Amino acid sequence: MATLDRWEPFRGNSPEAQMNRLFSDFFGRAFQEQNLTTWAPAVDIYEGEHELVVKADLPDVKPEDLDIRVENNILTIRGERKFEKKADEKNYLRVERAYGSFARSFSLANTVNTEAIKADYRDGVLTLSIPKREEAKPKQIKVNVGGQTAAAAAGR
Numbered sequence: 001m002a003t004l005d006r007w008e009p010f011r012g013n014s015p016e017a018q019m020n021r022l023f024s025d026f027f028g029r030a031f032q033e034q035n036l037t038t039w040a041p042a043v044d045i046y047e048g049e050h051e052l053v054v055k056a057d058l059p060d061v062k063p064e065d066l067d068i069r070v071e072n073n074i075l076t077i078r079g080e081r082k083f084e085k086k087a088d089e090k091n092y093l094r095v096e097r098a099y100g101s102f103a104r105s106f107s108l109a110n111t112v113n114t115e116a117i118k119a120d121y122r123d124g125v126l127t128l129s130i131p132k133r134e135e136a137k138p139k140q141i142k143v144n145v146g147g148q149t150a151a152a153a154a155g156r
Helices: 015-036 150-154
Strands: 043-047 051-057 066-071 074-081 100-107 118-122 125-131
Antiparallel strands (some): 118 125
């Protein structure tokens, strides 16, 4: 006949120790992941009639610490935000902003003119204006109705 063993999940460990381990596993992992993530500045991209505009938030990044390139229709923005100690390290109560190197890459459509990109950096915001090629710009086509344009036909 088989013997039954009583299942005791907290055998050898108090419930308090188990809860502490549970919380430290969860929160410890969350803090470790936060420290391992790299800084990636926020970016807005929108399309106008004649250009594509990329805006990146880069506060405290010096223009000389930026590298903007286009290779094989991939736009890459690289840079670094350096931590400048304005006080003794032990005097900092909280440091939440991310520092260090970053890189963001975006695929560009073949409809843009990568040779004419303009970059402007003002108030911590990098703005890239990427013009569209002439053949890619929208063209309005007028519709003829019985030999007249649609506008003339609507006016009768």
